[in-house]
Amino acid sequence: MKTANPKAYRNYFRQRTANQWHKIEAEAGIPGAIRPFLAGNWKMNMIPRSGVALTARILDICRDIKDVDIGLAPPFTGLSTLADYIKPDFLRTEYGLGRNVFLLAQDTFFESKGAFTGEISPEMLAAIGVDRVIIGHSDRRANLGKYYGFGSSVARRLTGGFLSSQLKKLKEKDGADAQVIAALEHLSAKGNQDILAGLARFLEEELRERAGESDEAIQLKIRAALAQGLQVILCCGENREARDANETFNLLDRQLRMALEVVSPRAVSEMIIAYEPVWAIGEGAKPATLEQISEVHDFIRNLIMDLYGEQIASSIRILYGGNVKPDNIVDIMNIAGVDGALVGGASLKANDFASIIRFGLNT
Numbered sequence: 001m002k003t004a005n006p007k008a009y010r011n012y013f014r015q016r017t018a019n020q021w022h023k024i025e026a027e028a029g030i031p032g033a034i035r036p037f038l039a040g041n042w043k044m045n046m047i048p049r050s051g052v053a054l055t056a057r058i059l060d061i062c063r064d065i066k067d068v069d070i071g072l073a074p075p076f077t078g079l080s081t082l083a084d085y086i087k088p089d090f091l092r093t094e095y096g097l098g099r100n101v102f103l104l105a106q107d108t109f110f111e112s113k114g115a116f117t118g119e120i121s122p123e124m125l126a127a128i129g130v131d132r133v134i135i136g137h138s139d140r141r142a143n144l145g146k147y148y149g150f151g152s153s154v155a156r157r158l159t160g161g162f163l164s165s166q167l168k169k170l171k172e173k174d175g176a177d178a179q180v181i182a183a184l185e186h187l188s189a190k191g192n193q194d195i196l197a198g199l200a201r202f203l204e205e206e207l208r209e210r211a212g213e214s215d216e217a218i219q220l221k222i223r224a225a226l227a228q229g230l231q232v233i234l235c236c237g238e239n240r241e242a243r244d245a246n247e248t249f250n251l252l253d254r255q256l257r258m259a260l261e262v263v264s265p266r267a268v269s270e271m272i273i274a275y276e277p278v279w280a281i282g283e284g285a286k287p288a289t290l291e292q293i294s295e296v297h298d299f300i301r302n303l304i305m306d307l308y309g310e311q312i313a314s315s316i317r318i319l320y321g322g323n324v325k326p327d328n329i330v331d332i333m334n335i336a337g338v339d340g341a342l343v344g345g346a347s348l349k350a351n352d353f354a355s356i357i358r359f360g361l362n363t
């Protein structure tokens with residue numbers, strides 16, 4: 001696929017430097033003045049009490065910061081306690097902060113209630129004061145198969161005996177798919193046991209590596225969250241394999257088009273997109289280079305322009321995530337198309353996350 005002209009949106013996108021970001025409040029009212037969004041994704045860390053202590057330390061260091069939006073994403077168990085703690089009134093009296101601290105959930109399910117043991121609905125999140133929900137994080141898109149063992153259950157069932165019994169049932173049904181019947185007949189035939197065993201092993205491996213939330217599930221989650229008045233941080237990003245195969249833009253195009261299919265222009269203008277290359281996330285990984293980040297952010301903004309027009313493309317916030325730390329945040333925020341960051345590991349340390357929020361002011 002051809003990349004749209006990456007420079008196209010720049011005419012109407014305000015160029016800034018990291019130091020200028022912190023003057024945005026003075027410029028309020030200027031069209032195109034975009035508030036940076038710095039979000040901490042705690043992943044599966046922090047009991048409620050430690051989350052509040054961490055937040056208190058961060059906000060204390062950032063008392064003077066009013067022109068940056070701060071997002072905190074505790075695990076589900078910490079949301080309620082943190083909601084009580086960061087209520088606007090509390091922030092205003094204790095820290096002099098306005099409504100610039102937002103409570104984020106790390107995920108949501110898409111049904112509103114019912115027999116979905118372990119899942120949490122958008123209604124439940126909205127009811128306790130969650131502002132935004134992260135949807136499509138790569139921990140969920142790509143890694144679930146590894147942890148839940150998707151694949152092994154498929155592999156265990158893919159035996160000649162199992163296929164023959166399924167075949168029998170299918171043949172009794174009206175309107176069964178003829179192609180499926182032919183495939184099952186072929187595979188369950190006596191001479192094909194080796195092929196079947198090989199196929200089972202292949203599927204097991206593939207599903208372990210790849211199974212996770214699908215683009216379809218992500219679309220359903222977005223629709224459900226928006227219907228409850230929750231804003232969304234939509235994550236997208238390529239894995240190492242896609243990058244090495246030069247498939248980055250194709251993959252992002254697919255992820256984003258599918259996700260945004262259900263999002264109206266009005267809803268998208270409040271949405272935040274986070275570009276998170278999977279290979280750049282987590283301990284031991286290296287962040288993407290500034291060129292890579294810039295190129296992808298341009299690509300995403302151009303895609304938004306194609307789908308929703310200039311005005312939305314120039315104002316939608318696009319974050320970068322993947323090993324953002326105090327020592328690289330200024331360079332990252334200096335990239336013209338970057339409007340903030342989604343921070344994992346460094347958001348668990350008060351001093352680190354506070355200096356990420358204060359980017360450009362510390363140096």
Ligand code: PGA
Nearest residue numbers: 281282322323343344345
């Ligand atoms: P990291 O995680 O900052 O620890 O690399 C980023 C993320 O997964 O959002």
